Amino acid sequence: MPTLTKEIVPGLVATGASCRIDEDVAPNFGIGDAVEIRNINPVTHTRLPRYVRGKKGTVERDHGVFAFPDTSAHGKGETPQHVYSVKFSFQELWGEDYADNMFLYIDMFDDYMRASS
Amino acid sequence: MAHDHDHPHNKPLSDTELRVKALESILLEKELIDAEAIDLVVETYETKIGPRNGARVVAKAWTDADYKSRLLENATDAIAELGFSGVQGEDMLVVENTDDVHNIVVCTLCSCYPWPTLGLPPVWYKAAPYRAKVVKDPRGVLDEFGVALPEDTEIRVWDSNAELRYLVLPKRPDGTDDMSEEQLADIVTRDSMIGTGLVSAP
Amino acid sequence: MNGIHDLGGMDGIGPINPEQNEPVFHDDWEKRMFGMFISCFAGGHYNVDEFRHAIERMDPAHYLDTSYYEHWLSSLETLLTEKGVITQEELDERKKHIAMEDA
Incomplete structure (x- = not known):
């Protein structure tokens, strides 16, 4: 029998499948922390795009604990960790010629970041 | 077959x-x-699932200050109050446009988009040109959509690269004080909730 | 992986060209593809991260040249054959058969 039948569709669509994990994992960073994104270049799945690698930003919000796609895409478990909204200036990302009132916000996992001085 | x-x-x-x-x-x-x-x-x-849902969320936030603070505080729950939830909207964040700040949403790696409130994404949102350009030249992107913002408006681009999905709460246009929540919902566009458009009074 | 999908900040990709009054689906095959993705996901054949990674592994020229639902098709074919749910031979045979019936 197919798992998805007509009867199940409305419930599935309305519920979805959150990657949030109800586990008490300590955050590595706090709101307002200065962070540096690690320069990693895995050949496997990652949610860390090239354009923020090595860049410095600020933790703006802690979204809570989520499964880590870099491991769960490869059958290596959920590796639950905090995800944060991290803010970067366009000047940091793209250079000093950019206006100082443009910002990029992106969701970063604990494993993508280190503390910045 | x-x-x-x-x-x-x-x-x-x-x-x-x-x-x-x-x-x-x-x-x-x-x-x-x-x-x-x-x-x-x-x-x-x-x-059943499309940008009319998001428009109802926006119109309610424009007319109900308590709802708006709930929406900005815990978007997933506030959106669910109106009956919208589920696939690709499990964990939501709403970002507010003001006189000084304009928000734009993208998914540079993929095509992540808040399905329960906006439906399935348009082709341009999923295609390479928008995803490549908006994180580097958002004003250029806005120009392609016919939107010009003052130089001193702060631009915030949100890359939904992980599990959060973003909805922009557009600015309520001037001259709409007499409009009902339902009438307001009718003027809210999909693009205004992505951040590539503005809402204008009818 | 440093693949073609990681597009943020690239220049010269072309105009955005938003379509006015765009339909939810442009073709019947897109509808079937969307439904199959949801069905196979519900069936537990893959998680979303595996699905995305299979898209990322597409040939880069083909990736840029095709629509999103074609990316989904490619991902579903890749995952279901890799996981042994179906075989490439089955797909090829069935495709030939349907093409013949259609002619």
Whole structure:
């Protein structure tokens, strides 16, 4: 029998499948922390795009604990960790010629970041 | 094989169509999928889930200050109050446009988009040009959409690269004080909730 | 992986060209593809991260040249064959058969 039948569709669509994990994992960073994104270049799945690698930003919000796609895409478990909204200036990302009132916000996992001085 | 001959017979099936039909027919044969369930999924996203949902959220936030603070504080729960929840909207964040700040949403790696409030994303949102450009030249992107903002407006681009999905709460246009929540919902556009458009008074 | 999908900040990709009054689906095959993705996901054949990674592994020129639902098709074919749910031979045979019937 197919798992998805007509009867199940409305419930599935309305519920979805959150990657949030109800586990008490300590955050590595706090709101307002200065962070540096690690320069990693895995050949496997990652949610860390090239354009923020090595860049410095600020933790703006802690979204809570989520499964880590870099491991769960490869059958290596959920590796639950905090995800944060991290803010970067366009000047940091793209250079000093950019206006100082443009910002990029992106969701970063604990494993993508280190503390910045 | 119910769907094998539902196209007008004036041109041969494309390679893509053949691959989709082959896959569907094998999965049906193995009883791994149910054609009626697929029909219902499609119908749901064609008729029930779309940007009208998000427009209702926006109109309520514009007319109900308590709702707006709940929405900005815990978007997932506040959106669920109106009955919108589920796939690709499990964890929501709403970002507010003001006189000084304009927000734009993208998914540079993929095509992540808040389905329960906006429906399935338009082709341009999923395609390479928008995803490549908006994180580096958002004002250039806005220009392509016919939107010009003052130089001193702060621009915030949100890359939904992980599990959060973003909805922009657009600025309520001037001259709409007399409009009802329902009337307001009618003027809220999809693009204004992505951040590539503004809402204008009728 | 440093693949073609990681597009943020690239220049010269072309105009955005938003379509006015765009339909939810442009073709019947897109509808079937969307429904199959949801069905196979519900069936537990893959998680979303595996699905995305299979898209990322597409040939880069083909990735840029095709629509999103074609990316989904490619991902579903890749994952279901890799996981042994179906075989490439089955797909090829069935495709030939359907093309013949259609002619």
